[in-house]
Amino acid sequence: MSTVAPPTAAGPTAAAPAAAAVGPPTAQPGGHARARRRRPWFPVVAVVVLLASIVLLVLARSTTSALDLSPDNPQPGGAMAAAEILSREGVHIRTVRTTDDAIALAGPGTTLLVTATNELTGDQLSALRGTQADLVLTDTAYAVGLDALTSAVEPDPAGSRDAVTAQCADPDAVAAGRISGSTGGLRALTDDVEVCFPAGDDAGAYAVWEQDGRTVRALADSSLLTNARLAEDGNAALVLRTLGHHDELVWYLPTPGDATGASAGGPQLLPPEAGVVGLQLLVLALALMAWRGRRLGRVVTEPLPVVVRSAETTRGRGRLYRRSRAHAHAAAALRAGCAHRLARSLGLPRSAAAGPLLEAAARATGRSEDELGALLYGPPPTDDAGLLALAHTLDTLESEVHRS
Structure with missing residues (x-):
């Protein structure tokens, strides 16, 4: 059973943040309730829009054709x-x-x-x-x-x-x-x-x-x-x-299909109203997609209940690597971080290739490029001892560059 502290001398002004910290704002449930009350109206609006589009399509349907010598063709080749x-x-x-x-x-x-x-x-x-x-x-x-x-x-x-x-x-x-x-x-x-x-x-x-x-x-x-x-x-x-x-x-008006004794092909296989019906189905599909599709609103920020320090996150990831024996994965992460920091210290871009990085590091530390290449890009360790030794060696390399 939770207890509520008595009001302090600050009065209602100090009690307001405390009340806000106890639970979510009361305005949110009301907003969701209003959204739920508004939602059933969307299908009605979609149906009205669909019916209006059908009426417009029927009214706007052309009564003319483009067939030569057709009595409903207003073009020069029509009649x-x-x-x-x-x-x-x-x-x-x-x-x-x-x-x-x-x-x-x-x-x-x-x-x-x-x-x-x-x-x-x-x-x-x-x-x-x-x-x-x-x-x-x-x-x-x-x-x-x-x-x-x-x-x-x-x-x-x-x-x-x-x-x-x-x-x-x-x-x-x-x-x-x-x-x-x-x-x-x-x-x-x-x-x-x-x-x-x-x-x-x-x-x-x-x-x-x-x-x-x-x-x-x-x-x-x-x-x-x-x-x-x-x-x-x-x-x-x-x-x-x-x-x-x-x-x-x-x-x-003889058609090519009729002239050969076969059924007319192409669009003549469909009734004249097929185009209007197809457009109606398309509008209906779009309305259903808009109705049932996922609607994402603006991003809602919320204070985290617990603040996790970056060091704890790093140690937790390390424990996961150790538990799964992912020595190669951990070594790759250590080497990538070391290479990134070395490039920054040596004035190289973050996307610098291995060759320029090794050349600059060799000049700064006095080591050979082969030694540095084996350290930064060599085979991964296979046990905890090898991974620990690699971490110490990389740390020493960074200290040498910084010291220079």
């Missing part, structure tokens, strides 16, 4: 301008990426736009021929296997870099007047094909004909649809009239 105008005129556009989806949506009273006919195989072209929708084909100038879809025209590499006029009776071509050139062309194989915008001998940039009870229109150069070229000459009139014959337009 967003044509799609926007068609939508304002009441044409409902549905974008598909595979042949199966195109066949499923294309039917009587619709227009099926194939933006890259040259990327489709003969089997895919044959499957598209079975639909009852009006067809609009692009990039037909270099299509391989076009005969699987039609026997009315064939590709022709002839083209024109200059603007060409319609020079035909088709109403859409006549309304356009002229287009700003074409890469490649189409050649008619039957008399019922109307070829417009001559781009070479018997070849034109645009062709239209009737086949299987529906109308087929073909553009040799798909770049006429792009945002970069739509406003040139009569490109917009030709494109919009060609695609706007029906209220339903199926916009088919």
